[in-house]
Amino acid sequence: MNTDEQLMEKIISLCKNRGFIFQAGELYGGLSGIYDYGPLGSLLKNNIKNLWIKKFVEERRDTYLLDSAIIMGEKALTASGHVGGFSDPLVDDVKTEKEYRADHLLEDAGINPEGMSIDEMSQALKDNNILSPEGNKLGDVREFNLMLKTQLGSSSDSSSTAYLRPETAQGIFVNYKNIMDSMHPKLPFGVAQIGKAYRNEITPRNFIFRLRELEQMEIEYFIHPDDWKNQFDYWREEMNEWSEMIGIDMNKLYEVEIGEEDRAHYSERTIDFEFDYSFGQKELFGLAYRGDYDLKKHAEYAKAKLQYTDPHRGETFVPHVIEPSMGLDRTILAILTSAYTEDEVDGNTRSYLALKPNVAPYKIAVSPLVKNKEHIVEKANEVFGILKAEFGNVAWDDNGNVGKRYRRQDEIGTPFCVVVDYDTLDEDHADFATVSIRHRDTAEQERISIDELKNYFKEKLSL
Numbered sequence: 001m002n003t004d005e006q007l008m009e010k011i012i013s014l015c016k017n018r019g020f021i022f023q024a025g026e027l028y029g030g031l032s033g034i035y036d037y038g039p040l041g042s043l044l045k046n047n048i049k050n051l052w053i054k055k056f057v058e059e060r061r062d063t064y065l066l067d068s069a070i071i072m073g074e075k076a077l078t079a080s081g082h083v084g085g086f087s088d089p090l091v092d093d094v095k096t097e098k099e100y101r102a103d104h105l106l107e108d109a110g111i112n113p114e115g116m117s118i119d120e121m122s123q124a125l126k127d128n129n130i131l132s133p134e135g136n137k138l139g140d141v142r143e144f145n146l147m148l149k150t151q152l153g154s155s156s157d158s159s160s161t162a163y164l165r166p167e168t169a170q171g172i173f174v175n176y177k178n179i180m181d182s183m184h185p186k187l188p189f190g191v192a193q194i195g196k197a198y199r200n201e202i203t204p205r206n207f208i209f210r211l212r213e214l215e216q217m218e219i220e221y222f223i224h225p226d227d228w229k230n231q232f233d234y235w236r237e238e239m240n241e242w243s244e245m246i247g248i249d250m251n252k253l254y255e256v257e258i259g260e261e262d263r264a265h266y267s268e269r270t271i272d273f274e275f276d277y278s279f280g281q282k283e284l285f286g287l288a289y290r291g292d293y294d295l296k297k298h299a300e301y302a303k304a305k306l307q308y309t310d311p312h313r314g315e316t317f318v319p320h321v322i323e324p325s326m327g328l329d330r331t332i333l334a335i336l337t338s339a340y341t342e343d344e345v346d347g348n349t350r351s352y353l354a355l356k357p358n359v360a361p362y363k364i365a366v367s368p369l370v371k372n373k374e375h376i377v378e379k380a381n382e383v384f385g386i387l388k389a390e391f392g393n394v395a396w397d398d399n400g401n402v403g404k405r406y407r408r409q410d411e412i413g414t415p416f417c418v419v420v421d422y423d424t425l426d427e428d429h430a431d432f433a434t435v436s437i438r439h440r441d442t443a444e445q446e447r448i449s450i451d452e453l454k455n456y457f458k459e460k461l462s463l
């Protein structure tokens with residue numbers, strides 16, 4: 001058994017060694033809280049995004065996909081409350097000048113910081129003699145705005161101030177009118193978006209859990225205010241279904257109802273979906289009833305009408321919103337944590353990722369048993385071509401011996417390995433030549449004829 005810390009270390013080193021996730025800017029010493037997704041991580045991420053779009057856009061008739069700009073102007077983010085209030089409590093070590101999240105230091109000392117003002121946090125740190133992790137005195141707590149600011153063009157006047165968006169949601173709200181005018185949707189309807197968001201986190205940590213550059217998958221679902229309770233329950237179910245569908249361990253997923261004092265003032269109900277990561281139970285997704293807060297704010301600041309008129313009843317009102325918000329990087333960490341498994345095969349410990357085939361970077365790996373027999377390599381190439389044309393993400397693997405290939409494919413979560421061997425070429429059975437199929441989770445093998453391979457995998461991969 002691994003300790004939690006060992007598990008995290010193993011996942012991080014697997015991600016690096018097998019091409020899933022690298023520290024960004026590593027060549028130059030690395031950037032804290034920023035990561036690059038490597039070849040396999042990109043495939044995994046893309047599979048998740050495609051499944052999300054399929055489930056929440058393509059298979060529905062009431063949602064629209066959006067891809068709004070990452071850079072947003074100051075006015076829009078002032079209206080949304082981010083310029084004034086999107087901040088975390090920061091405190092520094094007076095000796096080293098290192099910065100910390102005051103609420104995290106209080107939590108670590110067993111004190112609940114929820115609902116405390118900045119001054120109350122300063123007081124609580126003093127009253128409890130809390131020092132920095134290096135054992136030094138702490139200064140006063142202050143608000144630190146998490147948005148990354150930039151300037152558009154060469155002018156330094158404030159009208160050119162812009163920000164990297166801190167969430168994808170605001171790009172949806174500022175496009176409400178465009179979507180109404182171009183698509184003419186009837187309520188209820190949703191707008192879904194996947195994209196990068198940026199938060200200048202004071203202490204990025206826990207690998208891809210707390211990032212400065214992150215990716216979100218968010219839906220703003222516009223409803224009639226009378227309908228919010230039903231819709232909230234409906235989306236709660238959808239989020240559970242989604243989690244199960246992509247292979248998140250449902251025994252490690254908890255719904256946490258957020259109490260009134262901890263909710264945003266405009267939200268009448270919020271549920272955090274928390275996951276049991278190796279470093280503790282922390283937020284994976286959020287589901288919030290945002291009322292009409294965002295549309296009303298943008299209407300006020302932009303002096304625009306952001307409303308809806310019911311075509312049957314003639315009633316005009318500002319729609320309310322249910323927001324399922326899902327962090328993509330935290331999803332990947334939850335999937336990897338759920339999938340990482342160690343067992344014993346032939347007396348040796350092996351580790352593998354028990355990924356669901358729908359998210360696995362490669363669905364199948366094809367190998368020739370040996371590299372130096374022309375006919376075997378030729379046949380394996382033929383089988384590879386057939387499977388790649390049908391299933392796309394199929395790997396060709398002829399490195400090392402077959403045992404090593406299995407270990408490598410296990411580690412990256414490939415559900416099936418197909419091996420073309422001497423029996424495949426057995427002339428007595430030329431009409432229904434067979435290949436060996438090895439299953440990742442059981443390490444068992446079976447033989448299937450090449451003619452049947454496509455149907456076999458269609459069923460196994462449920463594509």
Ligand code: ATP
Nearest residue numbers: 199209210211214283284285286325326327329330
């Ligand atoms: P936390 O309390 O952990 O900082 P949050 O409540 O600020 O998170 P939201 O603003 O609700 O998070 O963002 C929606 C989703 O975006 C979160 O549920 C999470 O999956 C993801 N997310 C937010 N901040 C980060 C981050 N710094 N790194 C990675 N993912 C993040």
